[in-house]
Amino acid sequence: MPPDIATSLTAALKKVYDSSAFKDFMTGRGFGTVWRDAGQFATFMDQADRRMGRAMKAAGFAKA
Structure with a gap:
């Protein structure tokens, strides 16, 4: 992802995270x-x- 887009998305998510509604x-x-x-x-x-x-391997749900 281009750095400018990543920076913009991070700022938008941080704004949501900091909101009282969230x-x-x-x-x-x-x-x-x-x-x-x-x-x-x-x-x-x-x-x-x-x-x-x-955990999945120990429980037998995944192969080694």
């Missing part, structure tokens, strides 16, 4: 939120994918 919606349903920029989110997803893979 915060009220999420907390009203019992969800917590954590802001992560693109790099932090990629790291989070990599870690989550590895954990899910290990």
Whole structure:
């Protein structure tokens, strides 16, 4: 993705994340939120994918 578009999308998402409407919606349903920029989110997803893979293998749902 071109950097200027990524910057624009990040700014738009951060504006939504910071809005009271979003915060009220999420907390009203019992969800917590954590802001992560693109790099932090990629790291989070990599870690989550590895954990899910290990759990699926341990449960016999995925092959080694």
